[in-house]
Amino acid sequence: MSKNYYLPQSNEVELFKTAAQMNLPVLIKGPTGCGKTRFIESMGEELGRDVYTVVCHDDLSAADLIGRHLIDENGTYWQDGPLTKAVRNGGICYLDEIIEARKDTTVVLHSLADYRRVLSIDRTGETIEAHPDFMLVVSYNPGYQNVLKGMKPSTKQRFISLSFDYPKSEIEKEIIKKESGVDEDIAQKLVDIAKEVRQLTDVDIQEAVSTRLLIYAGKLITKDFDPYQACMHSIVESLSDEDEVLKVLEKLVSLYFPRSSNVKK
Amino acid sequence: MLHYYLEFEESIGKVWDKYLNKKVYKFHENERVYFADISKSLKIFHHLMGGEKGKDLQITDKRYLNTSRTFLQKIAFLGKEFHLAWQDEDSIYLPASSAYFPTKELNEMLYYWLIAMATRVNNITDENIIDKNHATELYLINKYDGFKQFYNIASEYLIDKYEQLSFIKSLDNQTDKDLVNDYPNPMWIYPSPLTINKTKKTDDEEQDPTREESQDKTDTLNMKKQANQTDDKHETDGFLAFLPESLMSIFEQVNVDRCEDDTFDEDALYHAEDLDEITIGQKQANLSSRIKMDLELKPDTTVKYPLGKGHFIDEWDYLKGEYLINFVRILPQVPMNVIPIELPERLKKTVRKIQQELDLLELDRVKNDNLPYGDEINIDTWIEYCGHQNKSMHHQKFYTTFEKKTRDMATLILADVSLSTEGGITQEVRIIDVIKDSLTVFSEALEKLQDKFAIYTFSSLQNKKVYFSIIKNFKDKYNDLIRGRIDTIKPEYYTRMGAAIRESAKILDKQQSVNKLLLIISDGKPNDEDRYDGRYGIEDTKKALEEVKKKGITPFCITVDLDAKEYLGYLFGRNGYAVVRDGQKLPKVLTEVYINLTK
Numbered sequence: 105m106s107k108n109y110y111l112p113q114s115n116e117v118e119l120f121k122t123a124a125q126m127n128l129p130v131l132i133k134g135p136t137g138c139g140k141t142r143f144i145e146s147m148g149e150e151l152g153r154d155v156y157t158v159v160c161h162d163d164l165s166a167a168d169l170i171g172r173h174l175i176d177e178n179g180t181y182w183q184d185g186p187l188t189k190a191v192r193n194g195g196i197c198y199l200d201e202i203i204e205a206r207k208d209t210t211v212v213l214h215s216l217a218d219y220r221r222v223l224s225i226d227r228t229g230e231t232i233e234a235h236p237d238f239m240l241v242v243s244y245n246p247g248y249q250n251v252l253k254g255m256k257p258s259t260k261q262r263f264i265s266l267s268f269d270y271p272k273s274e275i276e277k278e279i280i281k282k283e284s285g286v287d288e289d290i291a292q293k294l295v296d297i298a299k300e301v302r303q304l305t306d307v308d309i310q311e312a313v314s315t316r317l318l319i320y321a322g323k324l325i326t327k328d329f330d331p332y333q334a335c336m337h338s339i340v341e342s343l344s345d346e347d348e349v350l351k352v353l354e355k356l357v358s359l360y361f362p363r364s365s366n367v368k369k
Numbered sequence: 370m371l372h373y374y375l376e377f378e379e380s381i382g383k384v385w386d387k388y389l390n391k392k393v394y395k396f397h398e399n400e401r402v403y404f405a406d407i408s409k410s411l412k413i414f415h416h417l418m419g420g421e422k423g424k425d426l427q428i429t430d431k432r433y434l435n436t437s438r439t440f441l442q443k444i445a446f447l448g449k450e451f452h453l454a455w456q457d458e459d460s461i462y463l464p465a466s467s468a469y470f471p472t473k474e475l476n477e478m479l480y481y482w483l484i485a486m487a488t489r490v491n492n493i494t495d496e497n498i499i500d501k502n503h504a505t506e507l508y509l510i511n512k513y514d515g516f517k518q519f520y521n522i523a524s525e526y527l528i529d530k531y532e533q534l535s536f537i538k539s540l541d542n543q544t545d546k547d548l549v550n551d552y553p554n555p556m557w558i559y560p561s562p563l564t565i566n567k568t569k570k571t572d573d574e575e576q577d578p579t580r581e582e583s584q585d586k587t588d589t590l591n592m593k594k595q596a597n598q599t600d601d602k603h604e605t606d607g608f609l610a611f612l613p614e615s616l617m618s619i620f621e622q623v624n625v626d627r628c629e630d631d632t633f634d635e636d637a638l639y640h641a642e643d644l645d646e647i648t649i650g651q652k653q654a655n656l657s658s659r660i661k662m663d664l665e666l667k668p669d670t671t672v673k674y675p676l677g678k679g680h681f682i683d684e685w686d687y688l689k690g691e692y693l694i695n696f697v698r699i700l701p702q703v704p705m706n707v708i709p710i711e712l713p714e715r716l717k718k719t720v721r722k723i724q725q726e727l728d729l730l731e732l733d734r735v736k737n738d739n740l741p742y743g744d745e746i747n748i749d750t751w752i753e754y755c756g757h758q759n760k761s762m763h764h765q766k767f768y769t770t771f772e773k774k775t776r777d778m779a780t781l782i783l784a785d786v787s788l789s790t791e792g793g794i795t796q797e798v799r800i801i802d803v804i805k806d807s808l809t810v811f812s813e814a815l816e817k818l819q820d821k822f823a824i825y826t827f828s829s830l831q832n833k834k835v836y837f838s839i840i841k842n843f844k845d846k847y848n849d850l851i852r853g854r855i856d857t858i859k860p861e862y863y864t865r866m867g868a869a870i871r872e873s874a875k876i877l878d879k880q881q882s883v884n885k886l887l888l889i890i891s892d893g894k895p896n897d898e899d900r901y902d903g904r905y906g907i908e909d910t911k912k913a914l915e916e917v918k919k920k921g922i923t924p925f926c927i928t929v930d931l932d933a934k935e936y937l938g939y940l941f942g943r944n945g946y947a948v949v950r951d952g953q954k955l956p957k958v959l960t961e962v963y964i965n966l967t968k
Contacts, residue, residue, distance in 0.1 A: 358515050
């Protein structure tokens with residue numbers, strides 16, 4: 105049985121497998137906690153390829169991806185970065201939140217993402233042809249970024265793109281049930297809460313509740329935590345620090361999981 | 370003797386009043402919950418329940434219903450008027466306070482319940498009121514356990530207290546429907562009241578541009594009143610309370626009702642709340658302020674030179690769900706006869722401080738590696754050299770420097786100069802002064818950063834005239850002349866924001882820069898003297914902003930309007946605006962916001 109539980113929502117599995125077969129790079133867009141990383145990991149498992157994950161950030165340099173010279177008692181030696189490892193040995197190189205990386209860093213991907221499939225390492229003078237099992241996957245969250253940050257069109261247009269969103273209610277319910285072990289009724293309520301909270305995205309809260317948080321809530325409930333408390337700690341408190349928003353989210357949770365003290369006679 | 374008798378009578382009256390109130394008055398004063406205290410939460414809850422985000426929440430006026438009152442109620446003059454929840458295209462109207470139930474929790478819950486009801490029911494009429502409300506109630510109690518609990522307690526309590534409401538029990542059996550109209554159920558949504566609202570458009574050609582609604586203090590009456598309009602324009606109406614001969618210095622006839630007291634009535638709000646219906650005259654009131662304003666104006670040497678006859682752009686009509694093609698006329702203009710000025714003394718300190726901060730920032734510095742000389746040794750390059758097979762062939766560039774780099778950034782600042790900016794932040798400082806100072810300080814900062822920028826201001830008179838003034842276009846150099854132009858900015862007319870945003874986007878679109886920012890400085894909501902007010906204006910602005918984003922331009926709004934948060938989130942998104950609480954800090958905040966945005 106697979107280590108990673110992933111429930112397909114649409115045709116993403118076929119698309120990914122076909123892209124892998126045809127050596128095409130893949131770009132995945134979607135909000136936090138909707139299952140992007142889980143999807144890649146489960147695909148890696150299905151395709152029998154290692155997944156090299158790099159979480160991108162402001163200071164990520166090309167050397168962090170490709171590799172650098174290091175020093176030991178014998179002098180200097182070269183060490184491959186995660187991208188070079190994947191290119192040499194085959195595997196999926198997954199660059200998470202690529203939009204956070206500096207634009208000059210992402211340019212090194214260009215020769216790998218088109219028909220050439222080569223990686224040039226200036227510092228060692230090497231040009232490595234990608235292993236047949238090498239696959240480049242990048243992801244980003246369109247809502248969660250600096251207002252002026254975007255992906256360079258020249259980079260964007262080298263990928264097959266897949267848009268992820270939070271799973272459909274039925275699928276999300278199954279995921280919560282399977283991952284946390286709660287019953288049908290609780291899972292349905294958690295999904296309903298999420299559905300309503302997601303209507304606030306961008307206007308009242310920065311980002312809506314992720315499937316991951318719903319699973320956390322479910323896990324707390326299966327450990328005999330009061331459902332109201334479980335939702336407060338895993339969903340409500342994680343979403344906002346503003347009093348009014350917290351109050352409303354608490355109200356919503358109490359509508360689904362009323363506390364007897366909520367409504368006094 | 371008479372004195373004692375009157376006192377005795379008064380005491381009896383008090384006892385009687387207390388007795389009556391105790392018997393008839395069923396509200397729980399100590400547990401009363403006020404809409405104003407929870408309105409922000411209710412608004413979010415409305416979004417949460419899937420309500421339209423452009424809709425507002427407001428306080429409703431009382432409505433008179435002919436109910437079957439008990440004898441005591443009749444004596445006590447109670448049970449005639451009710452604050453009922455209802456909605457229309459623009460808003461949901463809710464009671465100003467709630468005290469039906471014996472606990473604060475229940476009274477507060479009633480508001481949440483009404484919001485949930487209102488988002489589910491629509492087009493309520495006298496005919497379908499039972500079916501629609503009842504069906505929604507069933508939906509809510511089936512879906513939410515919390516509402517079920519509330520409903521059970523609340524309806525039981527209401528039936529117990531108001532026997533007229535016992536029909537609630539029999540609703541499932543579809544009987545006793547006649548009783549429904551007898552007494553209003555506070556948990557229901559009611560049809561929109563039939564307002565005899567003849568909001569007929571005045572067809573006067575010359576509207577007085579100095580009169581802006583938001584300036585009128587009575588506008589703060591946050592309540593929907595029944596309105597009626599009357600034609601009071603006939604000069605002969607009204608009793609002449611003065612001897613015409615005594616007027617020695619009036620040379621021309623002015624449109625003024627002499628009987629009218631033109632001082633501002635401090636208690637107007639209080640009186641307005643008590644009125645059943647407000648009758649709106651069409652004559653321009655507040656003559657005193659009008660004259661004052663005219664007198665305040667200095668002779669204006671600057672002239673706005675119109676650039677051509679203007680051009681037309683579209684506007685979004687959310688009611689029709691379509692664009693009104695070429696509906697708005699944009700009139701670009703440029704101020705002439707401007708006297709160039711230097712940076713005003715009062716701003717020098719702020720500008721110097723901001724520039725010092727900019728010097729400290731390294732955001733506009735870029736790291737350059739692999740140089741034969743420079744600020745620091747780059748250890749990586751050194752190690753790399755050591756590891757290189759053929760050292761003689763290796764470039765010996767081991768240094769790093771930090772150089773200044775201009776960013777590929779084009780910013781268009783669009784300032785709202787509608788008449789509401791005439792309003793004061795403090796006794797001495799008006800909003801427009803702060804906006805002008807901000808534009809100056811900000812320009813100095815952008816000049817320092819060497820970012821490309823342009824400044825435009827806008828104001829409007831219906832869709833016929835949207836004045837779009839050029840203070841500085843992208844090609845103009847920032848200099849004393851531009852400072853002079855900023856200095857000539859004056860508040861005028863209204864805020865047709867959507868049109869100004871579309872026009873700005875057209876200009877920004879032509880810029881070659883990679884990053885384009887549209888920075889809007891405003892003090893309030895979109896509004897104009899035609900229907901461009903409330904939701905219509907907000908939806909058009911929202912549409913204009915969507916168009917802007919599609920063009921790859923980032924809009925950002927900075928406002929000094931403290932109540933702005935509710936609709937700004939809807940318009941610009943959560944990260945798309947900043948509210949500046951202290952208007953006088955606007956110049957500094959503006960620069961900080963800009964630097965954070967473009968980091």
